[in-house]
Amino acid sequence: MEQRIRQQATELGFAACGLAPAADDPLRAARLHEWLGEGRHGAMEWMEARAGQRQGPQSLWPEARSVIALGMSYAPAHDPLALADVTDRARISVYAQGADYHDIVKRALKALARWLVAEVPGAEVKVFVDTAPVMEKPLGQLAGLGWQGKHTNLVSRRHGSWLFLGAIYTTLDLQPDTPHADRCGSCTACQDACPTGAFPAPYQLDARACISYLTIEHKGPIPEQYRAALGNRIYGCDDCLAVCPWNSFAKAAADNRAFLPRAELVAPRLAELLALDDATFRSVFAGSPIKRIGRDRMVRNCLYAAGNSGDARLLPRVEALCSDPDPAVADAARWARARLGSADQA
Template structure:
């Protein structure tokens, strides 16, 4: 074993000791096809309002474009395999369904600390420079992960591992060390298209392509505005993210439940009642989701999502939760309160219209009220 190979294996052992479940190595360059794929994604507008994907696109296309001194990339994966079937939560329509990854602490904080510890050790031990990344910089973690051999980018565009299925958080360390690369992983999706077929909003225009504007994860998290009517019913009770394409992956049968307690869903979020979530004010929302990734979307967008789930619940008893929010300070909330109330009790919505519609200043909310005139009395 050469010195550089020995250093590589030493780093791999250190990463596993820090709690990572997969570690691979590749050169600090991605093929031209990676940048071309990114350019096509952006030119189609499939990134929606995620302008940060457009910004610094050249640096995103390859590690050496972001940091010319980089010679190698250490691609790291952390298993977050759930202890319950996420698809079963879709049947519990009185409860809010929060994506597996967001059921506890924010993975960005956990992974970043570990990356920094490895980075400090690496610099002190081998006299090099490093930069660490986890989802917060122009880095294409998934192509790098495939090139480093820890998985392949599946038809749902997420990384898939033969050991951990579709349940891997990703991080990367760029370093000035010149380390031998691992063999890249090959695509093992075959003819399977389970992830494409299960998507509730048909967000995949083709295998290995995603239109984020149709994706429930984008709609519930990244989208800051009103959620288009065409997607609301398909959202079901998903109030933060969507696990369908990830959870259905056949490779998950090889994945073990995560041992990380920080990624086990908190009991309070295993089946939170929609009625309770709709009643959250800003302070209660912040308290409930302290240290959680859910906190970053804010109370208004969260309750917007909850009201869509209420409208999809088929439970007339929840109509009162929607009606209580018709005068909410947030237009996002008011609009979905009208929609949800109309879904559950059209008569109550029409009786409320004269009181609220006359005072409404937001065009999107007024459009929800006006839509009532096109619906038959129930």
């Protein structure tokens, strides 16, 4: 049965599949509560609100006996850092340049779950992808998909840092795979690459300083000490992932066309993004995970990028946003205006 599950997962588009026991891990739970106790989750209240269920599979579903951990590759064909110095363009994290992975991964998870129930009458299953209190990364390591690297994300020897993760909990007793050993060694590339110093130590992340958190989850003005470090990143950050040496073994995920980047999201022009109203935002980002942050947060992020661009030609669009109804947008516009005004005078 275990081998048949892996074969079916491959046919459904999963690049990685492993099995793990569903029993809670006291050490993993303790680390979660320590991280929350230190406030490193920032304003992600849901992490704390359902911490009891998040600490392990059986805390969420006591009847679970096994976990099927799965990963879909979204390895990019291009260098995610290529636009770092292209000031008139914005950078969007690789994972968000194609279709919304929640939809693609969940559809495949449900198909695999239906197949399993048909194969084993009486088996019960629950599927999860990123929207439930499930710690997919440590479960992925336990199931042998890879290991949690020093940047806290899962790293695969075959797929590098580019895996979308999902999980199926089941009442079946399946033979677990061997947990994956840590292969980071003495490498500190991801730690050194972080623009904001979001890693207090290897294998530790303070989300409050992470650009992905700041541009996606954080509401209101971004703290001033991080604004310059944003550069031209307007949605997420790939730096710690992109520099991982294990990515050299990853093949571009061109076989999954849903994750191919949309042309308009690969290198969007800042000037055009600054002109977004709500209707245009919804149209441009339809079917993208970006849509959930809304127009105001996107334009706020673009204004920080404009302020960092040194391009005084953006001043008219920036000035027009200084009186935006959203306070965070107006604040970001005033910050960008001051930065561009200084650049213009120089």
